[in-house]
Amino acid sequence: MSVSEQPKGPGLGDFIYDKLFHNYIWSSIFRSGYPNTPRNQMLAVATSVFLHLHPTRIHKTHVKITHTYCLGGLSFFMFLGLTVTGVMLMFYYVPSVDRAYSDVAALNTNVRFGMLIRNLHRWMAHAMVITVLLHMMRVFYMGAYKPPREFNWVVGVILLVLTLLLSFTGYLLPWDQLALWAITVGTNIAGSAPVLGGQVRFVLIGGFEVGPEALIRFYTLHVIGLPLLAAIFMSVHFWRIRRDGGLARPL
Amino acid sequence: MAIATRAPGGEKETVRQKRERDQELLVWPDLVFIEFICAILFTVTFVMLSVLVNAPLLDRANSNITPNPSKAPWYLMNLQELLLHMDKGLAGVTVPTIALIVLMAIPYTDRSNDGQGTWFGTANAVKITIFSALYSSFVIPWAILWDDGAHVRIFREFPHAFGITGGKVKWIGDRNPFDSWGAPGEVLKGIWDFAFLKNRVAIRDEWHWSLRVPFQPGAGHHDGYLDWPKDFSQVPVPLNGTWLWFWGKPDWMPGWMAHVYWYDSDLNIPAIMAEFVVPIVATLFFIGLLLGIIWKLGWLHTVRDGWLAIFTGFIMFYFSLTIIGAAFRGRGQQLVPAPHVPNLDEDPGIMRQTSPHDDQHYGLYDPGSASASYA
Numbered sequence: 001m002s003v004s005e006q007p008k009g010p011g012l013g014d015f016i017y018d019k020l021f022h023n024y025i026w027s028s029i030f031r032s033g034y035p036n037t038p039r040n041q042m043l044a045v046a047t048s049v050f051l052h053l054h055p056t057r058i059h060k061t062h063v064k065i066t067h068t069y070c071l072g073g074l075s076f077f078m079f080l081g082l083t084v085t086g087v088m089l090m091f092y093y094v095p096s097v098d099r100a101y102s103d104v105a106a107l108n109t110n111v112r113f114g115m116l117i118r119n120l121h122r123w124m125a126h127a128m129v130i131t132v133l134l135h136m137m138r139v140f141y142m143g144a145y146k147p148p149r150e151f152n153w154v155v156g157v158i159l160l161v162l163t164l165l166l167s168f169t170g171y172l173l174p175w176d177q178l179a180l181w182a183i184t185v186g187t188n189i190a191g192s193a194p195v196l197g198g199q200v201r202f203v204l205i206g207g208f209e210v211g212p213e214a215l216i217r218f219y220t221l222h223v224i225g226l227p228l229l230a231a232i233f234m235s236v237h238f239w240r241i242r243r244d245g246g247l248a249r250p251l
Numbered sequence: 252m253a254i255a256t257r258a259p260g261g262e263k264e265t266v267r268q269k270r271e272r273d274q275e276l277l278v279w280p281d282l283v284f285i286e287f288i289c290a291i292l293f294t295v296t297f298v299m300l301s302v303l304v305n306a307p308l309l310d311r312a313n314s315n316i317t318p319n320p321s322k323a324p325w326y327l328m329n330l331q332e333l334l335l336h337m338d339k340g341l342a343g344v345t346v347p348t349i350a351l352i353v354l355m356a357i358p359y360t361d362r363s364n365d366g367q368g369t370w371f372g373t374a375n376a377v378k379i380t381i382f383s384a385l386y387s388s389f390v391i392p393w394a395i396l397w398d399d400g401a402h403v404r405i406f407r408e409f410p411h412a413f414g415i416t417g418g419k420v421k422w423i424g425d426r427n428p429f430d431s432w433g434a435p436g437e438v439l440k441g442i443w444d445f446a447f448l449k450n451r452v453a454i455r456d457e458w459h460w461s462l463r464v465p466f467q468p469g470a471g472h473h474d475g476y477l478d479w480p481k482d483f484s485q486v487p488v489p490l491n492g493t494w495l496w497f498w499g500k501p502d503w504m505p506g507w508m509a510h511v512y513w514y515d516s517d518l519n520i521p522a523i524m525a526e527f528v529v530p531i532v533a534t535l536f537f538i539g540l541l542l543g544i545i546w547k548l549g550w551l552h553t554v555r556d557g558w559l560a561i562f563t564g565f566i567m568f569y570f571s572l573t574i575i576g577a578a579f580r581g582r583g584q585q586l587v588p589a590p591h592v593p594n595l596d597e598d599p600g601i602m603r604q605t606s607p608h609d610d611q612h613y614g615l616y617d618p619g620s621a622s623a624s625y626a
Contacts, residue, residue: 040276056277059275059276060274063276073289077289077293080573081297087313094308104262108305115305115306118306119301119304123306127297141371141559142367142368142369142370146362147364161351180313181322186324189323189343190344192339192342192343193340193343197340210314227443250368251364
């Protein structure tokens with residue numbers, strides 16, 4: 001039996017692939033190639049700083065979309081997207097009564113892609129409130145708050161409140177009529193609390209009406225105070241999912 | 252498969268799942284790729300949405316021009332709506348605080364593991380959820396319409412509108428079938444008026460009765476009659492220092508104590524009825540009625556069944572109040588059909604910020620243009 005065909009040698013594609021992925025710089029970043037064995041795939045998850053929040057294996061019901069509708073993950077995705085667009089907005093925005101409105105107006109008109117970033121930030125903020133509410137409904141109707149996940153449900157309720165507060169504090173920042181009056185209505189609601197209402201409202205807006213003090217307070221809470229708190233509670237929330245044995249599933 | 256373990260410090264056993272390796276998938280690639288695709292999908296969706304729809308920017312904030320109606324952000328509009336139906340502190344702070352505490356308490360009261368991790372879980376869960384959703388979406392709008400006096404308007408105007416009667420009909424509560432009954436008639440009239448109240452605040456503002464009494468408790472002018480609301484609007488709080496036992500203003504108290512102490516305070520019973528008692532009793536009544544109906548139907552077996560009804564009711568409450576607040580409250584927070592709710596753009600004091608032409612300098616870098624636009 002004669003061999004008529006010779007094995008094909010490496011082509012141009014193989015050459016480019018080899019140069020791209022088998023070089024000193026690439027392998028200094030990614031220590032191994034594409035994980036194509038179960039062992040390497042587990043290692044890829046367990047050893048990556050970004051992926052190690054996951055377990056290496058999960059029950060097969062958990063990858064069904066209808067089990068979670070990705071709602072918790074989407075809420076976190078919105079948080080990340082809001083962080084990125086929020087940082088970009090901070091480049092242009094000065095939280096003073098003199099500048100705030102014109103800075104936002106300039107974002108709409110003078111800054112390239114400024115309007116897009118602002119739109120993204122606003123729509124994602126609304127979306128986050130919605131996904132967090134839907135996530136809570138999903139967890140409730142699936143009985144996923146039951147023992148041993150009681151405390152994680154409580155952390156989730158705290159995160160819901162933080163999400164609403166983040167959205168509420170951001171609402172004032174454009175310093176337009178919509179912002180001013182929505183926050184006036186909102187803080188009046190807080191001010192109606194029995195006994196301490198007036199004091200709470202005063203602390204919240206730094207005065208008797210929504211003005212420069214309220215703007216700087218809301219800005220500080222919006223860009224650092226509340227996101228930091230939310231990040232802490234989110235870490236606990238995600239950690240507890242794994243500590244409590246992963247997502248809830250039938251016994 | 253499940254194995255029972257004892258929770259640290261707990262008396263009852265909690266059940267944890269046993270890991271079944273043959274039922275497990277690898278996170279890479281089976282989960283990581285789903286997350287990746289989901290992130291791409293939503294990034295694209297939101298970029299497209301943001302290209303198509305611009306975030307609103309109205310006129311510069313001006314505390315001298317109040318938009319009518321002024322509305323809270325949408326997720327707080329339900330609280331703003333609630334403010335119209337009870338005391339402000341009760342609606343704005345007490346109710347949401349209680350709601351959050353109850354929400355947090357759910358897993359500590361429903362401690363069975365049955366049905367966890369499956370949609371709805373218990374045998375009657377779907378029925379309870381659907382019934383509870385229908386019940387609340389029926390009760391809540393009608394309660395709001397009642398508080399707005401809509402039943403009175405409907406009663407007075409519908410027969411006229413359909414040509415049944417020549418003019419508007421007199422509201423039942425405004426008639427007096429006990430006119431010639433003498434003293435017992437007055438009592439019956441009071442009961443009659445209460446049964447056909449126009450709305451919640453009518454208890455305080457429109458409900459009148461008077462009862463002949465030999466002596467009269469409370470402060471104020473004694474005329475031999477006990478009148479609602481007049482004789483009930485300034486009832487001294489016990490130990491307020493100006494009723495039965497008298498003492499001067501306690502100046503010796505530290506500031507915070509004086510702030511809390513009810514010296515010389517009166518209770519306005521009709522206002523308390525309208526702002527606290529009626530809303531609280533109505534809320535508890537409708538929750539109890541919901542649970543009672545489900546129990547009568549034979550669906551209520553576990554704590555979870557009860558929570559399913561209440562949670563569904565709460566969600567419907569949140570969303571229906573949001574929708575009513577957003578779409579059906581016009582100028583002065585009047586209840587109007589959705590198309591009559593004014594767009595903020597129509598308010599002469601408030602204009603949506605429009606993009607100027609490209610050649611025009613805007614805002615930040617051109618003080619002339621800035622002052623012109625923001626004036």
